[in-house]
Amino acid sequence: MAGVALTLAKKRAMAAGFGTNAKANKYLNQDFEVLRSQCLGSGQLFCDPMFPAAPESLGFKELGPGSYKTRGVQWKRPGELCSKPQFIVGGATRTDICQGALGDCWLLAAIASLTLNEDVMARVVPSGQDFGSSYAGIFHFQFWQFGEWVDVVIDDRLPVKDGKLLFVHSEEGNEFWSALIEKAYAKVNGCYEALSGGSTTEGFEDFTGGIAESYELRKAPPDLFQIIQKALEAGALLGCSIDITSAADSEAITSQKLVKGHAYSLTGATEVHYRGGLEKLVRMRNPWGQVEWTGAWSDNSSEWKSVDPSERPNASAEDGEFWMSFQEFMRQYCRIEICTLTPDAITSGAVKPWSVSNYNGNWRRGSTAGGCRNNPQTFWMNPQFVIKLEEQDDDPNDNQTGCSMVVGLIQKNRRRLRKEGEDMHTIGYAIYEVPPQFKGQRDVHLDKNYFLTHAQKARSETFINLREVSTRFTLPPGEYLVVPSTFEPNKDGDFCLRVFSEKQTETQICDDPVDAVLDNDTVSDSEVEGSFRAMFVKLAGADMQISAVELKTILNKVIAKRTDIKTDGFSLDTCRIMVNLMDDDGTGKLGLGEFATLWKKVQKYMNIFKKNDLDNSGNISTPELRLALKESGFRVNDAIFQLLVARYAAPDLTVDFDDFVACLMRLEMMFRMFKKIDAHNTGFIEVDFTQWLCLTMI
Numbered sequence: 080m081a082g083v084a085l086t087l088a089k090k091r092a093m094a095a096g097f098g099t100n101a102k103a104n105k106y107l108n109q110d111f112e113v114l115r116s117q118c119l120g121s122g123q124l125f126c127d128p129m130f131p132a133a134p135e136s137l138g139f140k141e142l143g144p145g146s147y148k149t150r151g152v153q154w155k156r157p158g159e160l161c162s163k164p165q166f167i168v169g170g171a172t173r174t175d176i177c178q179g180a181l182g183d184c185w186l187l188a189a190i191a192s193l194t195l196n197e198d199v200m201a202r203v204v205p206s207g208q209d210f211g212s213s214y215a216g217i218f219h220f221q222f223w224q225f226g227e228w229v230d231v232v233i234d235d236r237l238p239v240k241d242g243k244l245l246f247v248h249s250e251e252g253n254e255f256w257s258a259l260i261e262k263a264y265a266k267v268n269g270c271y272e273a274l275s276g277g278s279t280t281e282g283f284e285d286f287t288g289g290i291a292e293s294y295e296l297r298k299a300p301p302d303l304f305q306i307i308q309k310a311l312e313a314g315a316l317l318g319c320s321i322d323i324t325s326a327a328d329s330e331a332i333t334s335q336k337l338v339k340g341h342a343y344s345l346t347g348a349t350e351v352h353y354r355g356g357l358e359k360l361v362r363m364r365n366p367w368g369q370v371e372w373t374g375a376w377s378d379n380s381s382e383w384k385s386v387d388p389s390e391r392p393n394a395s396a397e398d399g400e401f402w403m404s405f406q407e408f409m410r411q412y413c414r415i416e417i418c419t420l421t422p423d424a425i426t427s428g429a430v431k432p433w434s435v436s437n438y439n440g441n442w443r444r445g446s447t448a449g450g451c452r453n454n455p456q457t458f459w460m461n462p463q464f465v466i467k468l469e470e471q472d473d474d475p476n477d478n479q480t481g482c483s484m485v486v487g488l489i490q491k492n493r494r495r496l497r498k499e500g501e502d503m504h505t506i507g508y509a510i511y512e513v514p515p516q517f518k519g520q521r522d523v524h525l526d527k528n529y530f531l532t533h534a535q536k537a538r539s540e541t542f543i544n545l546r547e548v549s550t551r552f553t554l555p556p557g558e559y560l561v562v563p564s565t566f567e568p569n570k571d572g573d574f575c576l577r578v579f580s581e582k583q584t585e586t587q588i589c590d591d592p593v594d595a596v597l598d599n600d601t602v603s604d605s606e607v608e609g610s611f612r613a614m615f616v617k618l619a620g621a622d623m624q625i626s627a628v629e630l631k632t633i634l635n636k637v638i639a640k641r642t643d644i645k646t647d648g649f650s651l652d653t654c655r656i657m658v659n660l661m662d663d664d665g666t667g668k669l670g671l672g673e674f675a676t677l678w679k680k681v682q683k684y685m686n687i688f689k690k691n692d693l694d695n696s697g698n699i700s701t702p703e704l705r706l707a708l709k710e711s712g713f714r715v716n717d718a719i720f721q722l723l724v725a726r727y728a729a730p731d732l733t734v735d736f737d738d739f740v741a742c743l744m745r746l747e748m749m750f751r752m753f754k755k756i757d758a759h760n761t762g763f764i765e766v767d768f769t770q771w772l773c774l775t776m777i
Contacts, residue, residue, distance in 0.1 A: 098227030100202050106229040111219040124216030125234045130266040132236040138272025139498045154236040161253045166209045168254040176257045179246035183274040188342045189282020195344055203286050220263040223288035225491045225575040226437045231263040269495040281546050283418040290487045290579045291418040292549050296409050304359050304405055307348045314430035315419045317345035322413040335374045351390045359405035371401040419579050433579045436586035441573045445701040445732040446724040447717050450568030457568045457702055459527045463589040464561045470582035484580040487549035488563045491573040505566035507542035509535040513558040524591040542566045595750040596712040602675040615671050624668035627654040645697035646736045653741040660748045684740050687711055698733040713746050
């Protein structure tokens with residue numbers, strides 16, 4: 080129940096604008112300004128209780144408490160390591176970031192890209208931090224985390240071994256911003272060791288809130304040049320690199336002055352008239368600020384003499400920036416990564432940002448974790464989303480007409496779970512064209528039959544065990560259903576689905592509405608048949624009423640004779656629910672008509688149960704439960720179905736008859752009570768505290 084309340088509170092906070100970069104949420108409810116003021120007032124340096132200077136903050140295995148790698152580690156503040164520590168010296172640059180004893184080069188490459196874009200850097204590293212008069216041993220940074228920005232507070236105690244920083248450090252021995260940002264990112268992910276191994280695109284996204292794509296240039300799409308041009312027009316960050324084949328290759332310089340295993344930025348793409356044709360060119364930047372390409376189209380190369388002066392860019396300074404032909408770029412480089420930014424991250428009016436929509440969801444074992452299309456019996460149970468594409472791209476040079484979008488699926492918080500032995504799930508998604516009869520509808524969760532009879536229109540490039548799967552599509556205008564899933568069914572996880580599109584799009588969750596058709600099947604005393612009346616007299620005893628205890632005995636005697644259904648017997652709690660639902664006169668017991676009404680209801684539910692027990696196992700699976708609920712008159716959405724499975728399904732994800740009846744009785748009682756209080760059918764009720772306690776107690 081606490082989890083449901085927390086989800087509702089989060090939705091309200093997001094609606095109020097919290098979670099944006101300008102209004103970042105306080106991570107673990109720690110407020111930087113309040114904590115710093117307290118420390119300055121007390122004269123004490125901040126010590127973070129949420130991420131202590133202790134072994135558990137380092138790691139759990141290779142950097143665990145008993146590891147030789149952590150033996151002799153001390154935690155020291157910058158002032159204990161040098162006489163005049165500085166936060167940033169002479170501006171943040173790539174050389175501020177030197178890798179330590181942690182396999183997080185992916186993260187460092189992303190941090191290095193921050194230094195190339197001052198606006199993005201300012202969103203991650205808030206101003207007003209230094210070791211001057213306001214120093215209190217506390218710093219803070221802002222990261223994007225699965226749809227929201229969080230402000231992360233840390234103290235400046237850093238792990239040190241043999242007198243040197245154990246992890247990231249600056250070439251300047253007295254500069255500490257890069258070591259502190261790494262510590263803040265380790266805190267968000269649980270510990271330093273959780274950062275070992277990853278993709279630069281992961282860091283790109285957490286520092287920008289954008290969506291990242293990666294292309295292997297050997298297998299690049301034919302329209303990659305147009306993709307690059309559009310990305311630059313949208314203000315995206317573009318990085319590229321040349322693979323290394325051995326450790327000796329790292330930062331080795333080729334004969335034409337390209338650096339292997341090194342992150343470059345791609346900052347421009349254009350076409351110039353050259354010898355009677357058009358030549359595609361890209362502009363690259365080496366973050367070193369020097370060491371430039373010396374081949375064709377390099378600074379002052381002969382090719383420029385054949386280009387009209389009006390088309391010539393400034394290409395002569397030794398500033399680390401250079402041009403090369405797009406074909407040469409494709410030959411020399413191995414990979415390009417594109418991070419499309421959200422509109423709020425772009426300050427320049429010269430770029431055309433893409434629109435973005437973001438949805439959080441979850442997969443839960445037995446209810447919404449249906450696995451991929453290889454599992455036709457459960458695939459339909461995955462969460463479903465509809466994307467409405469209306470406007471085509473305006474790019475006459477593009478060979479592919481349609482609506483461009485990038486769909487990204489992120490699995491949340493998996494690094495934090497490494498301590499518990501968990502790791503990344505294998506994830507992906509399928510895309511279907513919504514058929515005419517369902518267009519414009521959002522209050523329907525498409526069932527198994529739909530997916531058995533319709534082929535997918537597109538899908539993620541692959542199912543893979545990375546944090547995010549993102550793929551670019553160009554589709555005709557229309558409505559499309561996106562079904563995100565894990566590869567195998569019944570894998571618990573939380574996810575974030577994002578859609579970035581060149582034009583405005585509409586993305587909405589597609590789910591069943593919560594509703595119930597409640598039959599008025601009340602049986603009056605006078606309608607009860609003679610044989611049933613005689614049975615009741617025999618069962619009810621002297622008071623001619625049946626209590627919850629008596630009902631339990633009666634039902635279990637009847638059910639015990641059935642060999643076609645499985646049950647461990649009706650519990651007293653379930654029987655109390657039944658009595659409460661049927662007890663119209665407030666006696667706490669069932670009279671003749673009330674008992675007859677209940678008996679009729681149990682018979683009806685038994686028929687539905689048997690009908691949906693397709694394999695005649697004596698119980699029903701959770702997919703069969705959702706269908707049985709619908710047949711019983713109840714329509715529930717994914718969130719409520721998750722709760723029902725958690726409460727009523729056995730560990731093997733089956734539901735026996737008594738739990739099935741308990742589930743339906745509980746649902747009916749909740750619907751009837753709400754509709755009774757909501758006399759004017761508004762969909763809302765207002766209750767005071769005492770009424771709330773009475774309602775929740777039943």
